[in-house]
Amino acid sequence: IEEFGAASGDKQLNKVFTDDLKKAGELSIPITLGILLLTFGALVAAGIPLLLGLTAVIATMGLLAIPSKIFPMDDSIGAVVLLIGLAVGVDYTMFYLKREREERREGKSPEEALQIAAATSGRSVLISGITVIIAMAGLFLTGDPTFKGFGAATILVVAVAVIGSLTVLPATLSWLGDRVEKIHLPVVKRLRPEHGESRFWSAILGPVLRHPIPSIALSAGFLLILCGVALQLKTVVPGADTYPQSLPVVKTYNKMQKAFPGGETPAQVVIKGDNVRSVGVKEAIGQLSWRALITNLMHEPILTDVNKSGTVAVVSVPVAGSGTDATSQKAVNALRDEILPNTLGLVPTMED
DSSP states (O other): OOOOSHHHHHHHHHHHHHHHHHHHHHHHHHHHHHHHHHHHSBHHHHHHHHHHHHHHHHHHHHHTTTGGGTSOOOTTHHHHHHHHHHHHHHHHHHHHHHHHHHHHHTTOOHHHHHHHHHHHHHHHHHHHHHHHHHHHHGGGGGOOHHHHHHHHHHHHHHHHHHHHHHTHHHHHHHHHGGGGGOSBOHHHHHHSOSSSSOHHHHHHHHHHHHSHHHHHHHHHHHHHHHHHHHTTOOOOOOOGGGSOTTSHHHHHHHHHHHHSTTSSSOEEEEEEOSOTTSHHHHHHHHHHHHHHHHTTSBOSOOEEEEOTTSSEEEEEEOBSSSSSSHHHHHHHHHIIIIITTTTGGGSTTOBO
16 A cells, blocks of 8 residues: 655655755765865864854854744755855855965964954955845745745845854954964965965966966866756756655655556646536536547546535546646646637636
8 A cells, every 4th residue: 555645745755855955964064174174274263164154053043033923934944044054154254264364474463464354354244245145035036935934044144144254253363363273284284385375276377377368268168068067957847757756655656647647637627606516517527528538638537526515616637748748738738728618618607
């Protein structure tokens, strides 16, 4: 015995989606820390961006109680906040740290270096944060309640990260001073020069500046290759064929579709009138049924449900195809443009 339906399908699909986001969140923290260690070469310096991102996430999860009174919050909102919060928290902290360390290598005192970083990188953080918030506000234009919840959550976590970057972060760096270089990685530290550009970027920029035209051609060609992957993307209507085929509920659905084509994704005709049990309406439904079957795009069983008061009827017509492919669309078009106007459309004062 196997089951398929809206409830069982949504439960398994939502679990897959939530598990994927949770896995991404679990992997993002160690991967981010590893990248920061390679970038800064010191554990303390690498921990500050991660700390800012995580504290922004924790604060946002508490503050979400406010917009949740207005917008529905999806179960996976926590994973989305974690990913966005880590991204902007790390990004904004790196603005400060890189500029401060550059100024310190130029001989500035810790206070002078921090003031220069706050005056320059701090402004960049503010502008960047406002830009991201405006971009995330576009989710409200979708009109979808779930996307509105995502929009409110991401705007909140970015705002918290910006506020933390402009207040707590400079105070923390001022308190730490040169201790930000504590617990350094000797290998990474040796590879990084004391002054000027890094060896890695010097090795890349040198040939590029000497040969700009070939560099433009090579980089443009590389970008075009990346675009080639994007050109293979296409929009589709979500359906059973777009979901993971390994899910038990999808396997059950495929078996049911094979045994009863179109049975689980029927086209539904809603009829409204004073008396949908009248002889004229019944005859029109009968004509609709045989006209649908002779197209070979629709199948039995064609079922009719009528409400108790006899004012509304729903005719379910199984269609060929997967429910979202071109065959199913062709069946729906035939039903809408050819069959309905010549059957129910001829019944006086009838809405369908």
